[in-house]
Amino acid sequence: xxxxxxxxxxxxxxxxxxxxxxxxxxxxxxxxxxxxxxxxxxxxxxxxxxxxxxxxxxxxxxxxxxxxxxxxxxxxxxxxxxxxxxxxxxxxxxxxxxxxxxxxxxxxxxxxxxxxxxxxxxxxxxxxxxxxxxxxxxxxxxxxxxxxxxxxxxxxxxxxxxxxxxxxxxxxxxxxxxxxxxxxxxxxxxxxxxxxxxxxxxxxxxxxxxxxxxxxxxxxxxxxxxxxxxxxxxxxxxxxxx
Amino acid sequence: xxxxxxxxxxxxxxxxxxxxxxxxxxxxxxxxxxxxxxxxxxxxxxxxxxxxxxxxxxxxxxxxxxxxxxxxxxxxxxxxxxxxxxxxxxxxxxxxxxxxxxxxxxxxxxxxxxxxxxxxxxxxxxxxxxxxxxxxxxxxxxxxxxxxxxxxxxxxxxxxxxxxxxxxxxxxxxxxxxxxxxxxxxxxxxxxxxxxxxxxxxxxxxxxxxxxxxx
Amino acid sequence: xxxxxxxxxxxxxxxxxxxxxxxxxxxxxxxxxxxxxxxxxxxxxxxxxxxxxxxxxxxxxxxxxxxxxxxxxxxxxxxxxxxxxxxxxxxxxxxxxxxxxxxxxxxxxxxxxxxxxxxxxxxxxxxxxxxxxxxxxxxxxxxxxxxxxxxxxxxxxxxxxxxxxxxxxxxxxxxxxxxxxxxxxxxxxxxxxxxxxxxxxxxxxxxxxxxxxxxxxxxxxxxxxxxxxxxxxxxxxxxxxxxxxxxxxxxxxxxxxxxxxxxxxxxxxxxxxxxxxxxxxxxxxxxxxxxxxxxxxxxxxxxxxxxxxxxxxxxxxxxxxxxxxxxxxxxxxxxxxxxxxxxxxxxxxxxxxxxxxxxxxxxxxxxxxxxxxxxxxxxxxxxxxxxxxxxxxxxxxxxxxxxxxxxxxxxxxxxxxxxxxxxxxxxxxxxxxxxxxxxxxxxxxxxxxxxxxxxxxxxxxxxxxxxxxxxxxxxxxxxxxxxxxxxx
Numbered sequence: 040x041x042x043x044x045x046x047x048x049x050x051x052x053x054x055x056x057x058x059x060x061x062x063x064x065x066x067x068x069x070x071x072x073x074x075x076x077x078x079x080x081x082x083x084x085x086x087x088x089x090x091x092x093x094x095x096x097x098x099x100x101x102x103x104x105x106x107x108x109x110x111x112x113x114x115x116x117x118x119x120x121x122x123x124x125x126x127x128x129x130x131x132x133x134x135x136x137x138x139x140x141x142x143x144x145x146x147x148x149x150x151x152x153x154x155x156x157x158x159x160x161x162x163x164x165x166x167x168x169x170x171x172x173x174x175x176x177x178x179x180x181x182x183x184x185x186x187x188x189x190x191x192x193x194x195x196x197x198x199x200x201x202x203x204x205x206x207x208x209x210x211x212x213x214x215x216x217x218x219x220x221x222x223x224x225x226x227x228x229x230x231x232x233x234x235x236x237x238x239x240x241x242x243x244x245x246x247x248x249x250x251x252x253x254x255x256x257x258x259x260x261x262x263x264x265x266x267x268x269x270x271x272x273x274x275x276x277x278x279x280x281x
Numbered sequence: 282x283x284x285x286x287x288x289x290x291x292x293x294x295x296x297x298x299x300x301x302x303x304x305x306x307x308x309x310x311x312x313x314x315x316x317x318x319x320x321x322x323x324x325x326x327x328x329x330x331x332x333x334x335x336x337x338x339x340x341x342x343x344x345x346x347x348x349x350x351x352x353x354x355x356x357x358x359x360x361x362x363x364x365x366x367x368x369x370x371x372x373x374x375x376x377x378x379x380x381x382x383x384x385x386x387x388x389x390x391x392x393x394x395x396x397x398x399x400x401x402x403x404x405x406x407x408x409x410x411x412x413x414x415x416x417x418x419x420x421x422x423x424x425x426x427x428x429x430x431x432x433x434x435x436x437x438x439x440x441x442x443x444x445x446x447x448x449x450x451x452x453x454x455x456x457x458x459x460x461x462x463x464x465x466x467x468x469x470x471x472x473x474x475x476x477x478x479x480x481x482x483x484x485x486x487x488x489x490x491x492x493x494x495x496x
Numbered sequence: 497x498x499x500x501x502x503x504x505x506x507x508x509x510x511x512x513x514x515x516x517x518x519x520x521x522x523x524x525x526x527x528x529x530x531x532x533x534x535x536x537x538x539x540x541x542x543x544x545x546x547x548x549x550x551x552x553x554x555x556x557x558x559x560x561x562x563x564x565x566x567x568x569x570x571x572x573x574x575x576x577x578x579x580x581x582x583x584x585x586x587x588x589x590x591x592x593x594x595x596x597x598x599x600x601x602x603x604x605x606x607x608x609x610x611x612x613x614x615x616x617x618x619x620x621x622x623x624x625x626x627x628x629x630x631x632x633x634x635x636x637x638x639x640x641x642x643x644x645x646x647x648x649x650x651x652x653x654x655x656x657x658x659x660x661x662x663x664x665x666x667x668x669x670x671x672x673x674x675x676x677x678x679x680x681x682x683x684x685x686x687x688x689x690x691x692x693x694x695x696x697x698x699x700x701x702x703x704x705x706x707x708x709x710x711x712x713x714x715x716x717x718x719x720x721x722x723x724x725x726x727x728x729x730x731x732x733x734x735x736x737x738x739x740x741x742x743x744x745x746x747x748x749x750x751x752x753x754x755x756x757x758x759x760x761x762x763x764x765x766x767x768x769x770x771x772x773x774x775x776x777x778x779x780x781x782x783x784x785x786x787x788x789x790x791x792x793x794x795x796x797x798x799x800x801x802x803x804x805x806x807x808x809x810x811x812x813x814x815x816x817x818x819x820x821x822x823x824x825x826x827x828x829x830x831x832x833x834x835x836x837x838x839x840x841x842x843x844x845x846x847x848x849x850x851x852x853x854x855x856x857x858x859x860x861x862x863x864x865x866x867x868x869x870x871x872x873x874x875x876x877x878x879x880x881x882x883x884x885x886x887x888x889x890x891x892x893x894x895x896x897x898x899x900x901x902x903x904x905x906x907x908x909x910x911x912x913x914x915x916x917x918x919x920x921x922x923x924x925x926x927x928x929x930x931x932x933x934x935x936x937x938x939x940x941x942x943x944x945x946x947x948x949x950x951x952x953x954x955x956x957x958x959x960x961x962x963x964x965x966x967x968x969x970x971x972x973x974x975x976x977x978x979x980x981x982x983x984x
Contacts, residue, residue, distance in 0.1 A: 052933045055972035077926035089899030093920035177878035210836045214876025219957035226961020228836045257962035285599040288808045292580040295815035302581045310581045314725045317760040320567035323558045392796040411780035420794030424743045446765035462798045466784035471736040475652035481698040486736030
């Protein structure tokens with residue numbers, strides 16, 4: 040089984056260790072993992088900014104780079120959702136591309152969804168001492184149905200206890216370029232999320248999207264919380280690189 | 282009628298069809314009305330009276346039960362006494378015609394005005410799904426009686442109770458080929474939450490809706 | 497708190513849409529949002545506002561609620577697909593029953609028609625049940641300018657009318673007001689001793705409004721639906737003011753949009769199961785007032801004249817377009833109740849009649865794309881609105897399509913256009929992109945310092961309210977290439 044890892048542009052630039060965690064999880068589960076070296080971005084920033092042409096160009100690029108993989112797996116509900124639910128509309132006027140997009144979309148998975156629903160993993164290498172709370176990223180949850188999967192996997196980590204927040208499905212306020220264009224509103228939404236996290240008393244918030252991660256960690260630090268850790272679910276599941 | 286023609290033309294232009302509706306379009310519309318299919322509904326498989334009672338309470342109505350219509354005056358008198366309400370009411374003709382002589386309640390057969398405190402009505406139908414009273418306007422069933430008084434008492438014969446709104450329409454099409462001026466659905470007392478989201482009963486209409494099921 | 501400034505802007509739009517009401521704040525969307533975010537009263541009110549929980553509980557009781565949503569969307573789509581034919585059918589039936597049907601192409605038409613009806617019937621006092629379409633046309637101002645007394649009777653609408661504001665929510669118009677605000681307003685306008693509790697304030701409003709109900713000549717309402725089968729209007733309220741408005745005055749005028757027509761009584765029965773649950777979490781609203789024609793022979797109550805005004809004012813342009821789904825809307829407010837942006841800034845920041853996600857779609861369509869540039873962009877696209885919409889309007893997708901239209905028409909700021917183009921150009925060129933990210937990862941790492949946090953980024957959009965966690969210092973692509981080389 041040849042799995043193409045789509046690292047995502049944010050992981051590539053900001054948190055490479057998450058990419059390596061995803062890699063270890065997939066290899067550990069017996070997958071042959073390839074990382075197409077020319078990959079950059081799925082095109083979502085352009086798509087959400089209304090630049091259809093730029094989004095289409097990048098969609099074309101992703102389809103080309105992952106066409107020969109059995110699966111495309113990505114540690115992001117947001118990028119996974121883009122490929123799986125939005126590429127088809129971008130390609131609507133090009134039958135050949137549309138066919139390739141449909142093929143790829145059907146084989147595209149968010150990492151935890153893939154581990155649970157395709158690979159059916161029963162154990163994970165990670166170890167964790169402490170209580171975590173899980174933030175559902177909007178795209179993963181509402182575009183891909185990622186809800187139970189990360190919790191099932193975290194439940195396999197020895198020593199880890201999950202304590203749910205009051206509204207784990209409430210948006211963190213990231214929204215891509217929204218966070219920059221409407222920073223003040225975005226920050227207030229993030230503040231509500233941080234309050235919810237703080238109320239759980241969990242020492243760590245775990246999530247599956249780097250956008251939410253930068254937003255929540257950035258707001259936690261700004262509000263003076265220097266101790267609550269913010270981790271990608273792949274990091275917790277994979278454990279430290281040895 | 283310039284505006285009318287312009288709007289209808291604009292709609293057709295936006296739809297990308299010719300300027301006049303075709304016969305087949307009109308036929309399709311009439312066919313849908315004639316068939317008036319019932320769409321997907323929730324599970325409606327519960328005991329009628331139990332569901333009605335439960336939903337009335339949920340909508341903040343109070344509910345009582347008597348065996349026959351002749352028991353209504355006594356039940357009304359008890360309700361008014363227990364709630365410290367005046368033993369004086371206006372009622373729809375069919376209820377004013379009951380024997381109120383021993384009940385101690387003075388009942389007048391006339392539409393309610395803004396000064397009447399208790400209004401007694403029957404119902405056209407009652408809907409179990411939502412604990413709803415369906416009342417129709419008419420010469421002997423004035424709308425004001427269930428609206429203006431602070432207390433509305435509704436008498437609901439069991440044979441007037443239906444499962445859901447669709448069943449109510451099915452019966453009403455038979456009894457009223459032309460709907461009366463007003464078809465009102467009432468589900469509990471008037472309420473508002475417009476001040477800080479705090480629920481208050483009796484915003485404009487009745488503070489209390491008391492339902493007496495008969496049979 | 498709020499000041500009246502800014503003359504109405506001309507939109508240059510063919511339907512003569514009036515400008516955004518300036519009474520609820522001034523300037524741009526961002527400025528208004530900023531003001532609301534720093535208005536302690538509004539913030540307290542918005543924190544206190546939660547209808548989402550009630551909806552969730554009500555929906556949980558109906559296991560096949562998703563199927564009913566599908567049916568509801570199909571009912572609305574059926575009406576929209578043949579809208580003109582359904583409207584004709586409604587008109588024919590309503591006319592047969594004695595209702596006078598009027599057609600308004602523009603907001604100016606609405607106000608003119610209402611004034612004409614009121615003059616012809618020698619009306620002095622007018623009571624209103626809630627009508628959002630009349631908010632679009634500033635009907636109250638137009639009527640007052642002609643010398644009519646107008647009293648809003650929905651408690652929330654009455655409060656905002658006393659405050660000379662406009663609604664901040666489509667079903668909870670005064671949700672931005674505190675109990676103290678209401679107490680002040682009532683004391684000032686009613687000239688009564690100040691009341692403190694919500695209960696006492698509600699009772700005082702009841703007393704004052706009851707007198708208006710009984711003395712008004714004309715009642716104006718919206719109409720949640722128009723029933724084509726029977727030619728009826730269909731008004732849903734919890735307070736009962738809709739019933740009062742349609743029962744007591746001698747003239748009733750219902751004002752509603754062309755899109756509100758629903759084919760049959762069964763169809764509206766289905767939509768009611770969706771509407772109340774989605775709006776307030778009730779299984780049904782307390783009052784549904786369905787009116788067909790004027791008072792009949794022998795009736796002791798009911799209006800002598802029944803009018804319906806069917807309004808276009810920009811709606812017909814959405815038909816057949818990639819925005820048509822927005823016309824399914826049944827005005828429950830669920831999208832705003834669940835919107836993280838609305839929950840923080842409240843309704844007035846949106847600047848026009850309809851706030852929240854549906855407002856961000858309708859406003860640019862009704863007053864012009866160029867007059868509401870922020871609205872479709874001021875959303876995280878979290879799709880919480882889309883999943884709760886009772887008629888399955890794909891709200892984030894519609895907002896995204898509006899963003900595309902802004903780009904197509906060159907309405908975005910040049911900095912954004914250039915930035916996006918440059919980024920997309922690089923992202924298509926892996927070698928250049930790799931070099932740029934190589935540099936950025938290192939600069940970011942340095943900027944983060946010991947605490948690995950960047951406190952200020954260019955433009956300050958991100959760092960206004962939060963820090964930016966610094967990059968690790970090398971990109972995944974270069975580290976992975978090294979790893980692969982080491983393995984070889």
